[in-house]
Amino acid sequence: MIIRTLVALALAALAASACTTASAAELPTHVAIRIHYSHFDQTKIDVPMGVPVTFTLINDDPIDHEWLIGDEAVHARHRAGTEAVHGDRPNEISLPPFSVRTTTLTFDKPGPLTFICHFPQHEAYGMVGVVMVKP
Amino acid sequence: MRRFLAGFAAVAAALIATTQPAAACAGLIGPNGAVNLLRTTTFAGYHNGVEHYVTSFQFAGGSGQFGSLIPLPGVPDKVEKGGAWTLQRLIRETTPIKGFDSLLIRSAIAAPQGAQVLLEVRIDALDITVLKGGGAEVGQWATEHGFRLPPAAPEVLDFYANRSPIFLAAVFDADAAKARGQRIGDGTPVHVTIPTANPWVPLRILGLGKSADDRIDADVYLLTDQRPALLPYPLGNGMRLDHSAVATTSLLDDLRSDKGMDWVPQAGWLSKIAIDASASQLTYDLAVDAKGSSPSRVAAGLQAPAGQTGSSTGGPGNDQIALIGIALAALGAIFLLRKSQPVIG
Numbered sequence: 001m002i003i004r005t006l007v008a009l010a011l012a013a014l015a016a017s018a019c020t021t022a023s024a025a026e027l028p029t030h031v032a033i034r035i036h037y038s039h040f041d042q043t044k045i046d047v048p049m050g051v052p053v054t055f056t057l058i059n060d061d062p063i064d065h066e067w068l069i070g071d072e073a074v075h076a077r078h079r080a081g082t083e084a085v086h087g088d089r090p091n092e093i094s095l096p097p098f099s100v101r102t103t104t105l106t107f108d109k110p111g112p113l114t115f116i117c118h119f120p121q122h123e124a125y126g127m128v129g130v131v132m133v134k135p
Numbered sequence: 136m137r138r139f140l141a142g143f144a145a146v147a148a149a150l151i152a153t154t155q156p157a158a159a160c161a162g163l164i165g166p167n168g169a170v171n172l173l174r175t176t177t178f179a180g181y182h183n184g185v186e187h188y189v190t191s192f193q194f195a196g197g198s199g200q201f202g203s204l205i206p207l208p209g210v211p212d213k214v215e216k217g218g219a220w221t222l223q224r225l226i227r228e229t230t231p232i233k234g235f236d237s238l239l240i241r242s243a244i245a246a247p248q249g250a251q252v253l254l255e256v257r258i259d260a261l262d263i264t265v266l267k268g269g270g271a272e273v274g275q276w277a278t279e280h281g282f283r284l285p286p287a288a289p290e291v292l293d294f295y296a297n298r299s300p301i302f303l304a305a306v307f308d309a310d311a312a313k314a315r316g317q318r319i320g321d322g323t324p325v326h327v328t329i330p331t332a333n334p335w336v337p338l339r340i341l342g343l344g345k346s347a348d349d350r351i352d353a354d355v356y357l358l359t360d361q362r363p364a365l366l367p368y369p370l371g372n373g374m375r376l377d378h379s380a381v382a383t384t385s386l387l388d389d390l391r392s393d394k395g396m397d398w399v400p401q402a403g404w405l406s407k408i409a410i411d412a413s414a415s416q417l418t419y420d421l422a423v424d425a426k427g428s429s430p431s432r433v434a435a436g437l438q439a440p441a442g443q444t445g446s447s448t449g450g451p452g453n454d455q456i457a458l459i460g461i462a463l464a465a466l467g468a469i470f471l472l473r474k475s476q477p478v479i480g
Contacts, residue, residue, distance in 0.1 A: 097275050097278050125285075
């Protein structure tokens with residue numbers, strides 16, 4: 001009985017592992033994130049490492065937003081920064097009202113990265129999400 | 136005595152200025168957010184199916200331009216300079232105090248497609264625009280006119296637009312106020328006349344742009360022909376009914392003698408509702424039934440309007456009319472920030 005249970009547990013663990021591996025291999029390379037009422041509709045996104053991932057960012061709101069992704073140092077800089085609009089960096093996207101923007105990023109390290117809107121009060125209002133880069 | 140004038144525009148602007156970090160990406164109000172938070176007072180008088188809404192936009196210091204968006208229950212007939220002592224006289228009626236101030240007229244800002252501009256008025260250092268449109272349209276209009284709304288604005292604008300698509304946008308130019316010699320505490324009284332079925336006071340909007348724990352203090356005076364019914368009833372929910380009595384003859388006579396106040400009836404009922412709440416408490420509006428029977432749950436924000444859409448542009452339906460009343464801007468206001476101000480972040 002005990003052996004049967006252990007085997008069952010081992011098989012279950014193997015299956016879970018296989019699932020994880022399979023899903024990591026099949027992680028999306030196109031991600032759409034919609035902003036509505038000053039919230040991202042996705043706040044936890046898994047993406048693969050080492051391949052280009054295209055993000056389509058849709059601002060449904062009548063107000064400006066932005067989508068800035070990076071580590072804590074990036075966000076610390078933006079919290080105290082002086083840029084009104086972010087133009088030519090693929091990880092810093094300004095989103096005027098009712099706009100759609102696309103950006104493509106290739107992540108070279110595994111681990112979490114945070115995306116935040118740094119307009120005044122927006123982060124505190126909940127405009128925060130995490131992209132988990134998986135090998 | 137001027138400090139008792141209720142000025143929600145500048146006051147709210149002050150809130151925005153003080154609650155937003157001076158160094159965050161993209162946008163901030165004036166370079167110096169040194170504005171004082173003052174108590175807000177508004178008067179909503181209702182007689183013969185017409186709401187008379189009087190409030191004061193107060194110059195509370197700082198520089199640059201501050202603004203507010205105020206939901207209205209219907210299309211106003213008039214927006215004009217308010218009387219000189221109406222608010223002060225009301226305050227004196229319930230708490231022995233005094234106060235006063237002034238205004239003019241001109242045109243304001245052009246409208247983009249989307250929200251429809253119904254009326255533009257210049258009063259002292261204040262530009263007022265009455266808009267018709269859904270939440271998205273009004274929000275877009277504000278954004279395109281150089282304002283930055285707080286993050287909760289899209290949802291709150293829809294919340295109100297689903298009840299009535301009429302908004303009053305007010306821009307207070309602190310630099311112009313200074314140039315006019317206005318001092319901190321000076322108010323600009325504004326009188327909005329709105330035909331409607333019942334008075335209504337938007338309260339939820341007072342919390343816009345504030346943190347959950349921020350305090351909201353405001354006084355709302357209601358003058359109705361008879362004792363009104365209120366929903367929610369002001370008791371332990373961030374609202375207090377500080378005064379509820381037959382209006383004195385001396386009060387009515389004094390109010391009637393002020394500019395634009397000849398509509399004040401010979402008899403009436405005076406209610407004073409004090410708002411003393413945290414921003415997170417104000418999840419409702421104040422619905423009023425001027426005949427004293429059953430205020431609308433829709434008007435109180437306790438129930439969604441029938442057939443609610445995310446961003447309507449039609450006029451208020453019949454049952455919404457029940458909630459119609461005055462856009463108690465007094466308080467409410469979505470405070471906006473001029474993009475033309477130094478953008479920091």
